[in-house]
Amino acid sequence: MNLDQVIQWMLTALEKDECLYQEDVVDYLVKQNQMDFLKENQDGNLVLKLSVNSAFKKKTEETVVWVKPDRYWRYRVPEDEPGREARG
Numbered sequence: 190m191n192l193d194q195v196i197q198w199m200l201t202a203l204e205k206d207e208c209l210y211q212e213d214v215v216d217y218l219v220k221q222n223q224m225d226f227l228k229e230n231q232d233g234n235l236v237l238k239l240s241v242n243s244a245f246k247k248k249t250e251e252t253v254v255w256v257k258p259d260r261y262w263r264y265r266v267p268e269d270e271p272g273r274e275a276r277g
C-alpha cells in the first residue's frame with residue numbers, strides 16, 4: 190500500500206460515513222500492517238505521520254475540516270470559519 194492508496198481509503202471512508210476519526214484510520218493501517226504511515230506520539234499512542242496528514246489536507250483543503258477536540262474530519266458546512274479547524 191502506498192500513500193495515495195491510504196489517502197483514497199480515507200476519502201472513501203469519509204464519503205461513506207460523512208466523518209472520519211483519526212483512530213479509525215490508525216486502526217485500519219495497523220490491521221493492514223502498514224506501520225510505515227504511523228508514529229508514536231509523546232503519550233505513547235499511534236498517530237498518523239505528518240506525510241499522511243499533509244497529503245490528506247492537500248486533497249481536501251477546501252472541502253473538509255478537522256474537529257480537534259474529537260479528532261475527526263468532516264465535510265465543511267457554511268457555518269464553518271475559514272481554515273482547517275472547526276469547532277464541532
